[in-house]
Amino acid sequence: MKRLSLVSLAVLPLFAVALRPAVGAEVRHEIPFPDLPSYQTLKCDLHEHTVFSDGLVWPPVRVAEAWRQGLDVIAISDHIEYQPHKEDVPTNHERSHELARDSARAHGLLLVKAAEITRDTPPGHFNALFLNDIKPLDTPEFLDVIKRANDQGAFVFWNHQGWQGEEKGRWLDVHTTMFQNKWFQGMEVCNGDEYYPNAHKWCLEKNLTMLGNTDIHDPDLRQKSTSQDHRTMTLAFVKEKTLPGLKEALLAGRTVVWWKDQLIGRKEWLEPLFHRCIQVAPPHLRSDKAIWVQIRNACNADIRLERSGNLGPAKLDLPAGTTSLVQIGVGKSSGPLELKYTAKNVLTAPATGLPVTLRIPAR
Ligand SMILES: [Zn+2]
Ligand SMILES: [Zn+2]
DSSP: OHHHHHHHHHHHHHHHHHHGGGTTOOOOOOOOOOOBTTBEEEEEEEEEOOTTTTOSSOHHHHHHHHHHTTOOEEEEOOBSSOOTTTTTSOOOTTHHHHHHHHHHHHHTOEEEEEEEEEOOTTTOEEEEESOSOSGGGOOSOHHHHHHHHHHTTOEEEEOOTTSSSTTTTOOOHHHHHHHHTTOOOEEEEEETTEEOHHHHHHHHHHTOEEEEEOOBOSOOOOSSOOSSSOOOEEEEEESSSSHHHHHHHHHTTOEEEEETTEEEEOHHHHHHHHHHHEEEOOOSEEOSSEEEEEEEEOSSSOEEEEEOSSSSOSEEEEOTTOEEEEEEEOTTOOSOEEEEEEEEEEEEETTEEEEEEEEEOOO
């Protein structure tokens, strides 16, 4: 009897492991943005809250919901100066990261240790990423906090620049001081449902990194990310999928923001992303007057094109993850063709679409 129970005890965990994935396994829906020629594309949300500040979610839940929706990286950035739940959840700046860490490891999701420096506007709110120790940032003088974050090697960005306050949308002396000291390196061009054209412009002028995040406080109930319904997120183009790899990409400004139905960023990164997404096949049919080609949009964002040259349809809407059949009137030409378009929802500057050339190979 004793022996039998030993055997069954030894076998039981094996059965448990074998059976577990079949029931209630977590499922992830990938976000198929392609990698760039020399870089891997990471989908990141670098501004999130939990019950440890004014969020309504326990930290590991943030990991599971992001993984399920196809994200690769999150930063939990609870407010240092604002904890409305502190009667129930004591102030502990390290704790949300500690609690989420094991879940992040189990899901293979990168978790950035972060905090939101939360002062009135001006100067506004700033996120500090890649912190070692959050506690020293709990100090009265704003510029001391920013300096201490930088002394830890943090990547600091200005959050929701156009959000509120009489100085909303304005670049002031305090921002110049921080910029001249290289104490912040990026800005949120998009936060949740908002896009800030001024932030987009300043990032271009001052060589700051562009970010798009949710600043999420509630649970996110989405099961997957689609072109019609997804988080605001940052695509970061990394040499390696590690925290140092992400930091290197952010410092180098290799990002694109996916916000609603727009891709927003710097031409340098939007252009290769576009050409990885949009694939033009050689013509599969020719007549005396036209050719027929298939154009595939391999990424997760719809792309809207308007003709800027004189060849091809006036408009081309290429839905995410589909192939479009396109007829082009060309006479008897059988050589390669170049179709000039503007990608209206791929913004290289405020209200400025990316100019693109679709090259149709000869048959
Ligand atoms: Zn904020
Ligand atoms: Zn926030």
